Amino acid sequence: MIFGVDIGGTTIKIGLVDNLKIIDKYEIPTKKDSLIKDICESLRNYMKEHNIEKIEGIGFGVPGNVINNYIYNLPNIGLKNIDLEKEVYKYFPNVVVKAQNDANAAVLGETLYHREYQNACMITLGTGVGCGIVLDGKVLEGRHGVAGEIGHMPIAEEYNFACTCGLKGCLETVASATGVVRLADFHRSSFRTALPYKFSAKDVFDLAKKNDQLCLEVIDKVSYYLAKCIAILAITVDVDVYYIGGGVSKAGSILIEGIKKHYAKLSHYAVKNVKIEAASLLNDAGMLGAAGLI
Amino acid sequence: MIFGVDIGGTTIKIGLVDNLKIIDKYEIPTKKDSLIKDICESLRNYMKEHNIEKIEGIGFGVPGNVINNYIYNLPNIGLKNIDLEKEVYKYFPNVVVKAQNDANAAVLGETLYHREYQNACMITLGTGVGCGIVLDGKVLEGRHGVAGEIGHMPIAEEYNFACTCGLKGCLETVASATGVVRLADFHRSSFRTALPYKFSAKDVFDLAKKNDQLCLEVIDKVSYYLAKCIAILAITVDVDVYYIGGGVSKAGSILIEGIKKHYAKLSHYAVKNVKIEAASLLNDAGMLGAAGLI
Numbered sequence: 001m002i003f004g005v006d007i008g009g010t011t012i013k014i015g016l017v018d019n020l021k022i023i024d025k026y027e028i029p030t031k032k033d034s035l036i037k038d039i040c041e042s043l044r045n046y047m048k049e050h051n052i053e054k055i056e057g058i059g060f061g062v063p064g065n066v067i068n069n070y071i072y073n074l075p076n077i078g079l080k081n082i083d084l085e086k087e088v089y090k091y092f093p094n095v096v097v098k099a100q101n102d103a104n105a106a107v108l109g110e111t112l113y114h115r116e117y118q119n120a121c122m123i124t125l126g127t128g129v130g131c132g133i134v135l136d137g138k139v140l141e142g143r144h145g146v147a148g149e150i151g152h153m154p155i156a157e158e159y160n161f162a163c164t165c166g167l168k169g170c171l172e173t174v175a176s177a178t179g180v181v182r183l184a185d186f187h188r189s190s191f192r193t194a195l196p197y198k199f200s201a202k203d204v205f206d207l208a209k210k211n212d213q214l215c216l217e218v219i220d221k222v223s224y225y226l227a228k229c230i231a232i233l234a235i236t237v238d239v240d241v242y243y244i245g246g247g248v249s250k251a252g253s254i255l256i257e258g259i260k261k262h263y264a265k266l267s268h269y270a271v272k273n274v275k276i277e278a279a280s281l282l283n284d285a286g287m288l289g290a291a292g293l294i
Numbered sequence: 295m296i297f298g299v300d301i302g303g304t305t306i307k308i309g310l311v312d313n314l315k316i317i318d319k320y321e322i323p324t325k326k327d328s329l330i331k332d333i334c335e336s337l338r339n340y341m342k343e344h345n346i347e348k349i350e351g352i353g354f355g356v357p358g359n360v361i362n363n364y365i366y367n368l369p370n371i372g373l374k375n376i377d378l379e380k381e382v383y384k385y386f387p388n389v390v391v392k393a394q395n396d397a398n399a400a401v402l403g404e405t406l407y408h409r410e411y412q413n414a415c416m417i418t419l420g421t422g423v424g425c426g427i428v429l430d431g432k433v434l435e436g437r438h439g440v441a442g443e444i445g446h447m448p449i450a451e452e453y454n455f456a457c458t459c460g461l462k463g464c465l466e467t468v469a470s471a472t473g474v475v476r477l478a479d480f481h482r483s484s485f486r487t488a489l490p491y492k493f494s495a496k497d498v499f500d501l502a503k504k505n506d507q508l509c510l511e512v513i514d515k516v517s518y519y520l521a522k523c524i525a526i527l528a529i530t531v532d533v534d535v536y537y538i539g540g541g542v543s544k545a546g547s548i549l550i551e552g553i554k555k556h557y558a559k560l561s562h563y564a565v566k567n568v569k570i571e572a573a574s575l576l577n578d579a580g581m582l583g584a585a586g587l588i
Contacts, residue, residue: 065564072564073564119437135434140531140532141532142532143413143533143534144532144568145532145564146528146532146565147530147531148529148530149529149564150529150530152529153526153529154522154525154526154560155449165562165563166563167560228448232448232530233530234440235440235443235447236427236441236442236444236447236530236531237434237436237441237530238434238436238438238439238440238441238443239436239437240437266448268446269459269460270359270366270367270438270440271440
């Protein structure tokens with residue numbers, strides 16, 4: 001039995017995995033000041049409560065730069081330089097610890113789940129926007145650990161919103177959960193809406209399904225930028241399938257259909273027929289892929 | 295002995311290669327209606343003139359889509375569906391024929407030349423803009439043969455010039471040889487210039503070195519879009535080095551320095567220190583890489 005831990009900007013998803021299947025899962029909130037401590041104590045409590053004496057390993061998917069289980073940077077949480085093995089060994093001295101970028105963990109999870117595509121990208125829409133790239137069945141990590149960090153493609157310069165990375169106009173400033181909220185605030189004065197003044201990305205998607213003008217406009221913009229990003233990926237890494245996963249993707253068909261509509265117009269003729277689809281595992285891909293690292 | 299044939303939009307570069315070194319080379323013009331015939335007849339004449347009785351193979355770098363030596367599309371020349379082996383066998387029945395996208399041939403040539411970087415992109419600026427990607431020493435072809443077709447990244451939408459591919463705002467519309475001329479025409483009324491009304495990309499670079507205002511502005515724009523493209527590649531495939539090659543790159547340091555200046559501002563913090571440099575082989579990379587296919 002293995003724990004798969006998918007660290008997000010607002011919540012941490014924890015799955016108990018046996019034989020590459022998630023047999024139980026729960027969430028805890030992400031707290032900057034006690035991140036690894038919270039996770040390890042929670043795992044210890046879980047094991048006690050469920051009479052689990054031993055686990056084989058703990059796999060982590062983390063939203064940032066990680067090389068050889070050392071976390072260099074978690075920009076959306078505001079942490080740097082975490083020696084993950086050392087921190088986890090304080091609580092679990094004899095356990096195998098492995099970590100990957102969360103997007104890489106997610107694409108691994110997705111390709112473990114359906115095996116017909118060994119060339120795939122999995123775009124994860126959460127607090128940030130990430131992407132795991134699998135080429136011939138192997139995760140592309142990149143020479144600086146940032147292969148697939150598409151959230152920072154400078155392709156939303158019409159808005160030029162400031163990004164957590166220090167740049168402006170990054171994809172993530174418009175296509176993440178916070179990006180969706182930002183776009184709705186930006187366009188609020190130009191469209192009719194039933195959106196309250198305090199709202200979440202989920203509210204935007206829910207109201208769009210009820211034909212709210214502002215929310216429809218926001219989703220059209222988000223779809224446009226994601227389609228542009230996929231059009232770029234398609235002529236750069238040229239894979240078979242682009243999965244859309246992560247919290248924002250819970251919006252479902254309204255987002256996928258919007259992306260497909262714009263992709264048809266923005267894409268190169270040789271790659272018109274790629275697959276763009278919702279990730280099958282939705283929020284579970286990260287946990288499964290993280291566990292799959294062990 | 296092998297012939298390496300690098301087909302470009304305006305000229306075809308032919309090199310005689312022995313032991314992975316180019317021992318002789320010449321050029322012929324690209325003619326749409328007699329492309330393969332011209333090449334083969336020229337090779338036959340060359341062999342006769344130089345008393346060469348036998349060659350091992352002919353490698354081709356072609357500006358378009360090629361899978362298994364079948365050319366699907368040469369958009370900049372206006373040709374489609376060429377069964378290269380069949381056509382070449384009419385002239386050389388017993389020779390080995392291999393073909394690759396010209397950008398892939400060029401990056402292969404460059405990595406054959408200096409071996410320290412096995413993760414590299416080679417951006418070729420000619421009639422079009424192409425890019426060959428090498429990951430762990432292997433050319434990334436992509437599932438539709440268009441991996442690295444960065445010329446069609448939709449990242450020059452401020453201009454939104456029409457591209458040969460049918461889209462608008464592609465990188466190639468501003469950063470190829472024709473793109474340079476197009477930008478100079480577009481900005482001519484806003485800047486002082488000594489540029490005549492009929493001019494080439496080379497004229498723009500030559501006059502820029504003499505501080506011509508219009509030409510400096512054009513090169514700054516070209517550098518900006520290439521830097522933006524490299525910033526995107528750096529967080530997508532994340533390699534060590536980006537070589538700039540092809541005809542337009544003959545402009546030399548003025549272009550490379552411009553790209554580096556903009557890259558410093560546009561790039562993600564994790565990949566600030568990548569290498570951006572002129573291709574060592576300049577125009578010979580395509581020929582050498584094409585020959586290297588055999």
